[in-house]
Amino acid sequence: MITAGIFNTFKTKKSMDLKNKSLVSISDYSLEEQIGILELAAEFEKNPRQKILEKHVVATLFFEPSTRTRLSFESAATQLSAKVIGFSEAGTSSVSKGETLKDTILTVSNYSDIIVMRHPREGSARYAAEVAPVPVINAGDGAHQHPTQTLLDLYSILKTQGKLDKLNIAFVGDLKYGRTVHSLVEALCQFDTTFHLVSPIDLKLPSYMKIHIKNKNLQYHQYTEMNEVIPKVDILYMTRIQKERFADPIEYERVKDAYILRSPMLANAMDHMKVLHPLPRVNEIDEEVDKSKHAYYFQQAQNGVFVRMALLSSILGVV
Amino acid sequence: MEERKELKVNAIENGTVIDHIPTQSVFQVIHMLNLNECENQILFGTNLESQKYGRKGIIKVSNRFFDPSDVNKIALIAPTATLIEIKNFKVVNKKNVILPDTVKQFVKCVNPNCITNHEKVTQKFNVIDKTEIKLQCLYCEKVTAKDNFTFI
Numbered sequence: 001m002i003t004a005g006i007f008n009t010f011k012t013k014k015s016m017d018l019k020n021k022s023l024v025s026i027s028d029y030s031l032e033e034q035i036g037i038l039e040l041a042a043e044f045e046k047n048p049r050q051k052i053l054e055k056h057v058v059a060t061l062f063f064e065p066s067t068r069t070r071l072s073f074e075s076a077a078t079q080l081s082a083k084v085i086g087f088s089e090a091g092t093s094s095v096s097k098g099e100t101l102k103d104t105i106l107t108v109s110n111y112s113d114i115i116v117m118r119h120p121r122e123g124s125a126r127y128a129a130e131v132a133p134v135p136v137i138n139a140g141d142g143a144h145q146h147p148t149q150t151l152l153d154l155y156s157i158l159k160t161q162g163k164l165d166k167l168n169i170a171f172v173g174d175l176k177y178g179r180t181v182h183s184l185v186e187a188l189c190q191f192d193t194t195f196h197l198v199s200p201i202d203l204k205l206p207s208y209m210k211i212h213i214k215n216k217n218l219q220y221h222q223y224t225e226m227n228e229v230i231p232k233v234d235i236l237y238m239t240r241i242q243k244e245r246f247a248d249p250i251e252y253e254r255v256k257d258a259y260i261l262r263s264p265m266l267a268n269a270m271d272h273m274k275v276l277h278p279l280p281r282v283n284e285i286d287e288e289v290d291k292s293k294h295a296y297y298f299q300q301a302q303n304g305v306f307v308r309m310a311l312l313s314s315i316l317g318v319v
Numbered sequence: 320m321e322e323r324k325e326l327k328v329n330a331i332e333n334g335t336v337i338d339h340i341p342t343q344s345v346f347q348v349i350h351m352l353n354l355n356e357c358e359n360q361i362l363f364g365t366n367l368e369s370q371k372y373g374r375k376g377i378i379k380v381s382n383r384f385f386d387p388s389d390v391n392k393i394a395l396i397a398p399t400a401t402l403i404e405i406k407n408f409k410v411v412n413k414k415n416v417i418l419p420d421t422v423k424q425f426v427k428c429v430n431p432n433c434i435t436n437h438e439k440v441t442q443k444f445n446v447i448d449k450t451e452i453k454l455q456c457l458y459c460e461k462v463t464a465k466d467n468f469t470f471i
Contacts, residue, residue, distance in 0.1 A: 025460070100438055100439070101434070101438055102438065102439075119434075120432075121432055121433065121434040121437055122430060122432050122433050122434065122458070122459035122460075122461070123428075123430075123433045123434040123435060123456060123457075123458025123459035123460075124434040124458075126434075126457065126458045126459075127434050127435075127438070127440055127458055141434075141459075142432050142459070143432070144459050144460065145460075
């Protein structure tokens with residue numbers, strides 16, 4: 001549980017005003033606003049069922065399927081008594097009849113107070129926020145951004161480590177294509193983070209991201225094996241490696257087992273070390289690890305609900 | 320020498336002269352300013368001698384004066400260009416083009432999955448590198464470099 005003292009290290013404005021402020025990219029919110037959301041999420045965690053959004057309608061427009069993010073948003077809205085409308089795939093909307101995104105957004109804006117949108121095209125969320133008269137929360141736009149995942153990751157790190165500063169954080173797996181990794185690395189560059197980047201050669205973190213880390217005067221170390229990293233870090237952030245990302249399928253077969261976390265590998269981990277994963281997992285974390293005190297990925301998914309409660313209530317201006 | 324220059328590129332009575340265009344960019348500038356659809360008299364030259372740049376291109380458009388947003392776009396492909404406005408055969412205004420911080424409706428975003436390549440969205444970019452000329456899409460945030468410019 002987060003104690004109030006944790007937030008005292010940040011000069012947050014209790015009365016931050018996010019009313020009607022769309023969230024498309026994590027950088028749309030200042031550091032104070034991001035911390036303010038985490039602070040509010042901690043309050044919702046203590047008291048999640050509140051009838052504060054009963055006069056509001058939340059639209060969840062999912063142009064491509066997503067179980068976790070959509071249900072997490074809908075659970076957050078429902079627990080705060082909002083009405084939820086929307087669709088869970090483009091096939092069940094007028095998009096299948098050829099409607100443009102702009103028309104869909106303008107129409108749905110008439111029926112709701114806020115739009116949560118996932119769309120396969122990059123930049124679609126910024127465009128939706130530009131045309132919509134109501135605020136928009138980006139729930140993932142192609143490979144571009146997924147800022148609510150980033151906030152829930154930050155919340156999970158803060159909750160388990162008691163701080164966001166001066167942490168050693170390892171990212172393991174596909175560091176080249178994963179938008180979750182890119183967004184979180186960018187967010188962690190706001191703090192004094194040391195990055196440990198573990199990936200196959202083909203899937204290293206893009207150089208522009210490494211330049212970004214260097215420009216912030218932070219350190220990163222690159223590895224191709226996970227074992228030596230585990231004892232050094234506070235957070236082990238696992239991601240899925242997809243076969244189709246490899247130019248050479250033989251290379252995939254050669255390296256795939258090196259990125260599977262198994263229980264014995266955690267023997268030398270620090271006591272407080274936690275394993276995070278944006279989920280869904282396929283086989284990169286062995287199910288045996290679920291029983292370990294280090295496993296935190298399911299709680300991490302639960303934290304998403306509190307963070308989304310904080311976002312919905314702040315943007316709708318009820319807190 | 321002066322006489323030879325006159326023969327190469329005739330003077331215009333009223334209009335705009337775009338001088339000191341990098342010679343390889345002349346046709347891009349013509350396309351970008353939609354001059355291929357312009358009914359005014361237009362003269363252009365490439366591979367002309369230039370004391371300053373070795374070789375240069377020039378475009379003269381009669382009875383046409385460009386607005387600042389067009390001028391800014393020229394700077395992105397022809398940063399050395401000079402704009403000279405002529406009235407009654409006299410130079411009334413001469414200025415270097417200035418690289419803008421942002422640009423609209425100029426090139427396509429390089430990212431095939433960007434929303435701007437699939438819906439009628441006004442293309443908008445931030446100019447993030449004024450030396451190498453790199454544009455960052457305001458929507459998908461991908462960077463389009465000069466070599467990948469596809470003009471709208």
